[in-house]
Amino acid sequence: MNRFADMGVLAFRQTNSRGTFKPHLAVKFRADDENLCTFSIDSTRLPNKQPQPDAYLVTHAHSDHNGKSAMLSDLSVSTEKTAKALEIRHDRDFKGRTVACGDSIDINGVTVKTYQTGHTAGAVGFYWVNDVGTRILVTGDVKDASALPKCDVLITEANYGDHSDPSCHFEDDLEGFRNVMECGSQVAFGAYAFGKAQRAVELLRGIGYHGTIAMEEKSLLLTRSLVDNAGDIVAIGECDEDEVCIVPPWDFKKLPHSMKKYVLTGRLDYSYPALQVSDHLDANGLAKMVEDIDPELTIVYHPSGERPEKFASYLNSVGREAVSLDQVSNVLSNEFL
Numbered sequence: 001m002n003r004f005a006d007m008g009v010l011a012f013r014q015t016n017s018r019g020t021f022k023p024h025l026a027v028k029f030r031a032d033d034e035n036l037c038t039f040s041i042d043s044t045r046l047p048n049k050q051p052q053p054d055a056y057l058v059t060h061a062h063s064d065h066n067g068k069s070a071m072l073s074d075l076s077v078s079t080e081k082t083a084k085a086l087e088i089r090h091d092r093d094f095k096g097r098t099v100a101c102g103d104s105i106d107i108n109g110v111t112v113k114t115y116q117t118g119h120t121a122g123a124v125g126f127y128w129v130n131d132v133g134t135r136i137l138v139t140g141d142v143k144d145a146s147a148l149p150k151c152d153v154l155i156t157e158a159n160y161g162d163h164s165d166p167s168c169h170f171e172d173d174l175e176g177f178r179n180v181m182e183c184g185s186q187v188a189f190g191a192y193a194f195g196k197a198q199r200a201v202e203l204l205r206g207i208g209y210h211g212t213i214a215m216e217e218k219s220l221l222l223t224r225s226l227v228d229n230a231g232d233i234v235a236i237g238e239c240d241e242d243e244v245c246i247v248p249p250w251d252f253k254k255l256p257h258s259m260k261k262y263v264l265t266g267r268l269d270y271s272y273p274a275l276q277v278s279d280h281l282d283a284n285g286l287a288k289m290v291e292d293i294d295p296e297l298t299i300v301y302h303p304s305g306e307r308p309e310k311f312a313s314y315l316n317s318v319g320r321e322a323v324s325l326d327q328v329s330n331v332l333s334n335e336f337l
Contacts (some may be wrong), residue, residue: 003297003321008132009153011299011328014046022046023066025301025328026053027138027155029130031110039107039126041138041155041301044069054108056096059140060123061085061194064303071095077105079114081122084225085194088218118144119279120195121226127151137293141302142281145289154295157302158324159280161311168283170266173276178207180262180275181244190249190263190272193218195279198227200246200264203277205231214238214245286311290320298322 004011010028013021026040038053042065046052056070058078070076071086076096078086083094099105101124104113114124117139125139125148137151141159160168180187181204191197197219204213212232215223223230236245236254245255249263249270263270264277281289290298298315300308300322308324315322 004153007134007152007297008130009134009136011155013325013328014040014043017047025155025299025325027136029134029136030132031108032131033109034131035109037108037110039138040070042066042070042140045073054110055112057112057126057138058082058086058096059117059125059138060120061089062120062141065140068092077107077112077126079122079124081226082120082124083122085120085122085222088222088225089194115147115149116144117142117148121198121222137295141279142286142289143279145281145285145292148289148293150292150294152296154290154293154298155301156286156290156298157280158286158300158307158311159303160278160282161286161300161307161314163283163287163314164310165283167266170276170278170282172278174203174207176275177203177277180260181207181209183260185243186256186258187243187260187262188245188247188252188255189275190252190261190265190270191219191246193248194222196264196277197246198223199277199279201227201230201233204244205229209244211243212239214243216247216251219246219248283311283314287314287318290315296321299325299328301325301328 013025016022024042028038031037040053040056044066056076058067058070061067061082067086068090071094074095079101080098083098101116104111110128112126112128117123117125119141127137129135135151136153139156141157162168189200191200214236252261261272263272263274265274266276266278300312312322312324
């Protein structure tokens with residue numbers, strides 16, 4: 001990890017009271033005023049009796065990025081939409097500070113700018129510069145990398161980062177989605193309440209469907225709060241006859257048998273027809289993202305399992321220095337203390 005230290009960046013993993021690693025990682029660096037700062041990235045809170053970071057950065061509101069825990073700290077930082085999504089999903093107040101997508105926020109003298117990633121409503125990457133001019137970018141999960149800036153140290157995801165796995169290579173089936181809508185009414189789309197349901201509404205409006213969309217309660221509340229120009233969206237049963245519905249896949253059984261049903265997913269284990277609609281970049285998209293951002297060093301920090309190591313290995317094989325989360329030390333370098 002000396003290469004990171006040379007750039008004034010120390011990535012490390014923290015342990016909990018049981019001695020096991022906490023989720024994801026933290027980054028230690030010096031600000032322009034030479035104060036030592038720590039940002040915890042998509043991680044759960046530390047006990048109050050332990051030294052706290054300067055911020056818990058929450059890239060988006062999916063549960064595997066641990067916002068349910070971080071949102072209860074006044075040190076948490078997220079976008080306004082991510083905070084709202086966390087509040088709706090978990091029925092708790094967001095205790096931290098918020099920033100609008102695309103704006104900057106000051107964290108103990110460090111200017112942190114946000115960049116949209118297209119993964120979910122409110123999902124952003126966080127970007128800042130340390131005392132020696134190293135540009136640091138944390139992406140969270142990414143669907144659209146076009147807005148992300150160049151950086152020197154990239155901390156990113158690998159949900160579909162295994163280039164040897166055919167399932168990690170895909171394109172969204174937008175033509176199939178459009179064809180389903182052109183074949184008549186009475187159609188239901190299976191989509192998770194947060195993320196996929198909002199994307200389904202945006203896709204429907206994008207292809208020119210202006211009619212009413214019926215949604216289950218949680219999906220409806222999230223969509224009304226997070227999607228601009230969502231159009232006429234109502235709860236299931238509020239229309240005389242629901243022509244287009246969006247529900248979680250497990251709620252299909254509650255809908256009329258005659259209704260055509262499609263799951264928006266890349267998975268193959270549903271008994272209903274599937275349409276490939278992902279909230280992530282595929283393997284080639286992730287590789288192109290790294291090429292465009294052009295970091296000197298990359299840390300692949302998400303998800304659990306083998307994907308981070310496989311994506312880091314691929315990046316190294318094409319001449320881009322990278323490490324995965326399991327290679328990040330939990331031991332702090334004395335030169336930073």
